[in-house]
Amino acid sequence: MKMKTSKVYLFFFFCFLGSLYALDTLIHGKTLHSNETLVSAGGVFELGFFTPSKSRFGYLGIWFKNDRNRKPVWVSNREIRQAVSTGVLYIRYDGNLVLSDRMSIPNIVNNGAGPTSNKTSAKLLDSGNLILMEAGKTIWQSFDYPTDTLLPGMSLGWFNKGNADRERKQYLSSWLSPSDPNIGLYFLGLDTVDLTKSNVWRQDHAYQQIGFWDGSYFRFFFQSLLDNQYNFSYISNSSQNSLTFHNKESNILRWFVLASDGTIMEFMMEGLKVSSVSYSICDSTLPHSSTGCLVSTPMMCKDGNNFSDIIKGSIPRSMLVSWPASTGTSDCEQTCRSNCSCVAYISSMDNGTRCELFYGDKDDLLNNIRKGNNSIYVRENDSKSDHEKKRKILLIVIALLIPLILMICIKLLFYLWRKSNCSGIHGNQVGTGEVHTSQLSPNNDPSTEDVIELGRKNDHELPLLSFISVVAATDNFSACNKIGEGGFGPVYKGKLKRNDIAVKRLSKYSGQGLAEFKNEVQLICKVQHRNLVKLLGCCIEQEEKILIYEYMPNRSLDSFIFDPVKQLLLDWTKRKYIIEGIAQGLLYLHKYSRLRIIHRDLKTSNILLDDYMNPKISDFGMARILFKDESKIKTKRVAGTYGYMSPEYAAHGIFSTKSDVFSFGVILLEIVSGRKIATFHEPNCSMNLLGYAWELWKDGRCTELMDPTLGGSCPVNDVLMFIQVGLLCVQENAEDRPNMWDVLLMLSSERASLPEPKQPAYSTLLNAAADGSSISTRQNPSPNLVSISLAEAR
Template sequence: MFGGRIQSKNLFFFAAVLPTLFVVSGAGDSLVFGRPLPDGEFLVSSDGVFKLGFFSPGKSSFRYVGIWYNRITVQTVIWVANRETPLKDSTGVLSISASGGLFISDSRGKVYWAALPAMPARPAAKLLPTGNFAVSGAAGEYAWQSFDHPTDTILPYMKVGVDWTTRKTKNLTSWKSADDPAPGDYTFYPNIHGDPQTFLLKGENQVWRSGPWVGEKFSGIPQMTTYDFFKLRFVSNAKEAYYEFTMKNTSILSRLVLQANGVMERLVWKEEGHWTLYWYAPRDDCDHYGYCGPFAVCDASQSLLCDCLRGFEPSSPENWKLRDWKDGCRRSTAVECESGAYGFVKVTNAKLPDTSRVAMEKTMGMEECREACLRNCSCAAYAAAQVVNGTEHGCLMWSGELVDIRIYYDDGGDLFVRLALADVGDSPGAPRRIWPIPAAAALLLLLLALLSRFLWRRRKSNRVAMRSSHSTKSQQRKVEMNTSPELDLPMYELPAIIAATDDFSAANKLGEGGFGPVYRGLLEGKEVAVKRLAKSSSQGLNEFMNEVSVIAKLQHRNLVGLLGCCVDGEERILIYEYMPHGSLDSFIFEKDKALQLDWSTRFRIITGVARGLLYLHQDSRLRIIHRDLKASNVLLADGMNPKISDFGLARVVASDEAEGNTRRVVGTYGYMSPEYAMDGTFSVKSDVFSFGVLVLEMISGRKNRAIFDSDHRLNLVGDAWNLWKEGKEREIVDSSLGASFPTAEALKCIKIGLLCVQERPEDRPEIETVVLMFGGNSEALPRPKPPGFIVARVCPDGSSNSSNSVNDITFTAISGR
């Protein structure tokens, strides 16, 4: 039995017994009867990896008993005993009784926490090399272990699942905050109904779902098949069902943790002195449970995330237009089971629907599975239960609603959805089945179904035409912009924007860029950023339309979200999600605010921008070259999460197109690559150049266009190159960081920045390679070649020239001083 508090009737007994245990504790990894562990002393596992003792989390002064990594300077707690009952002082003692009970008490004998396992012979509690704290007896069996009672962390060899005999599950619960390990709002637990899967809850509301285990991965985590460092397995038998992971290289430390903000993260410890984020969930809106409602699919690569399954239509068409998808979809044509006029359509690369109520047959093949679904009129869909090395095994059959389906780019499984024959069509790979009936009757049924479908579509087209003839001025403007047919981007009336920004009041003004001023507003109860095209702006209708057409198609946590737009006369307005911390340049180039950017925050911003750029260049369904990546176009959301913004100058290129060319060179000097500024040639490598400049600015806290050497007139890139060649790269690091940064990691980032700003585009790495470089060893990186950098012209009065003409810039390669 495991308890946080114990009954008051037992307090007298414990208070009488415990004082006899208060003698000097022994060192080592074990706690034995008669040798308690007082606050200030510790147990250490035999391999030195884990430590157990009293600690105070964060800024708290309360004392808890916990387990953390012994050799890591950043205290990382992986288990807490008395989560809800801390001690107020340092008089606490952890002890084990003669019967194997564990107790946390104070000097007065008050018990704050107890674990009372079955009584073993000659009990001892040992901190094992796995991080497990276990009570065992002379026979060696575990009477109690911390692995059976996790807090917020999963370690290698820890089983997370259910014991079918006792029906007990092993759940994770988040901390309330970094200062309070008491159970927070979020729970990660295994769902034992149907085909087992794991869920993330906030209170009682489902937030995220892993999907069922389908042989080599969870259906909702397809990237698990690419995990090279881990051995992953899911075991399900008559006794238990559980998931666990182990490390192929035991010298690598990794953990799964449920953070206080409700994000499940897999972290890996880097020798440079920090935890690296390897995986997390929820990753995007499509990861949120049931985001699109029943019988709908979510696709994060599309501008409109939700779409109905084939053969289904929105349950609430008006809400669907407003991007309120929670009602999901309904069948376009009813399935009449008795007639036999139905079949299946295959949904590929899918996260399988919620399997809580699924029927599962482990021994069926796919043909048997399809036949079983056909015979059952309530069967809505079927899929393979497992796919191992491309071979399908077992059968899953859903009845009722299909909920929480999403589509992946190149992974996921196959789901076969039952449809009326009229809705099946000629879908490739969609298996059909008609009950054996005379050929003439079958043909007649098919013709009737097709005729019914044709008439329904005709009536629908007539209704659409009637609505079009009564369109509003706003809809007419949408047609004029040519955005509605492709994007379905919400249009807002100008009076609504004026009301949201208090008539564009100066008090609501957030800043101003090349496009025009940006205002804070409250629109439909949500904080937004309103970007208004200035009449004097050099960015006109083309740039406005470019930004609308490009960013509306994008969905990524490191890209700013476009919520809508407004066109009214000469007014052209874009509405974005509000970023509470503003732009990155206001932090790194202002000494006071730069103090808020410690190294871990800077590194997280750098890698976040890299992931956003990787999405633009490679992972989105469009290949996009930003052309104006700079510090002021990186906005900071909650948690200082970076988001790339301002796509007015972006270009969409074919997936196989290497570069483009323009006669009109636009962008920001200091971030432009040499080939773009001089020849108008842009490519993904010109974005990499801009990113390299941004990396060097983040590390140094200096602008690239500033002059640092009056003799050589070098900018930041040139100065960083010379310092690196002379072995003085530490001088590049922002002095506001002091000595509180991992030197090896900072120097690696400087080297990556210099690799990105090399003069020749072919020498610069792809952004995919850059992302991998941040997680690799600095010594394995190639040696940078000389950069293409800007020599700043000096005006007669000694000030630098700030002209916006390309002719005022000289690009060259430099050697060491």
């Protein structure tokens, strides 16, 4: 009896331990290592680290618990190719869910959702959805960011329509290969024009429609083996258009996968048994020339709207939609007639109570003649009589238009004659269309130095907006819409197609010009990162040169950090988040982007903040490319901002990635101190901000540099570590400064492991300028050492 009682106690003890450590939830202070997993409460799904076969990269993913192959249904941060096989998943100090590899480079999993505290937890649900909760409310979920798998409850479509900053399009994207989870060549989602249609498309924009919402049901063009086993629902309102499905049977799980070759795979799991069937969007029964395989343009109603009764046959199963028809033949014909892509229909199945529509190619249909007993109604070609009527009508229209055409031609010739005479008087002028191409085309003049020209027509695939549309968007550049001004010119808030935009207009008095404009267009089109501002389009008409960006509601960092009221909103947690975000953006530019880019004008006014205070680096007008065989470049043209420029660049025109590191160090010290380098002043002190920080460091009084508004809200050791990293970044010699990879490692390490900084540049000089303005010059250096930003001539 005593032994039996002890077993009961032991059972309850283990139950108690299980309740303390929930296997499906990750909380603040706990970490998930590469050899550990989270398992949903019902044991359906598992989350952990995996390494695909034949791959040296690791990822964080979710898979079915009973799947021996652990094929993920969702992958986190798949675009970041980093080794995370020894990774860690944890809730960071700011409440974000963070993935870190063995090099301690942090990557936020919950992109697009910023928690307000560290009171968050991550939970894996039995639906396969990973959610991040704060105060009992879900603030982010993996179902909003699907990869290649559509699970029950997931949605495809457009969300937050009309909100430019938060609009989100959800679609499936295939793996790059069966062993590489990175984004592949194929995508599946709702059509961008008709949101009731569903397409598969390739990166080259060729696409194939695979189904549509008919108002009551979702109709696949292929015949699903699991027909009538799904409950599809479609939501259409002012904020979203989305398609969702659920399984009808609770004991059987069904889902879809978009394979790396574009194949749509339909899976079913009953118990531990998994079965699947594949549907090729380029069906093997179709001829290779068939337009039913990834058409590049929509099929038009070239065959008219009349249908003819052909001999008996059957419809190929590859592009067929079938459902019960309520009113027989007339109902079926009307449905087919209303869609130009519908080629034929059958309405004699089951005594006229079933309708079959064919959306493929007519030639494929004709190959099936006499292969069935159904009467097929085919969209017929225009008759000869119709052609004759159209020809007569066309002749009448031409006869009526001839006098008008002659008048237009005479006026046009007169206009061209006057224009040619004016050109002889006023010199040669370039037409508007020519201006567009010439101003963005490669510059073949070898005498023009220091202008990066990429030289390929598809380097600048940006929407080219008309000046009229930009004027309308900004209310004719209204003063009340002006939100700032920089070296390029004024910046206005505008609204284009109900989306907020930021419009940067080149001023005729600007020190920057066409070279900087072309540089920004060409470079920023080639880089995509969440810590870089997104360029949406440009406008070039006459003397106007305009750039259109995504709108940043919280403006620039300097408007917060140097404002005595707004800086109170930036506690230490937010400042750390901003510093790390800037570092991530720079690391991408220097190491991971398609081009190795040096910004050259990094400063607080060029760091923009979105709704969630995510920092985004902007203004690439002065950026330059470092090619593979280059570690540094020397230029005659020094371009940048006083106070943020590295000494080797300011004095000798030599720049490298370490030039940006110097600027980052200045920004870091500004964020910690809340003081601007260009206007720094301390009583009884003749040094600038860098010199003052250095003196406090040597005397062991670094806490005096800390912004007083932070008070006791931050750990002293944390602040001292950040100041030490800032001083390492602004050292005199470029070789002594860390690179951005090292900087991110330092920001996440212990202070004791950091090297000791050497004396920073300019530490004994007063500020060069009080306004922090940008400069661009080719002059010889001034003998006055205060103006350290002018370059030597070669």
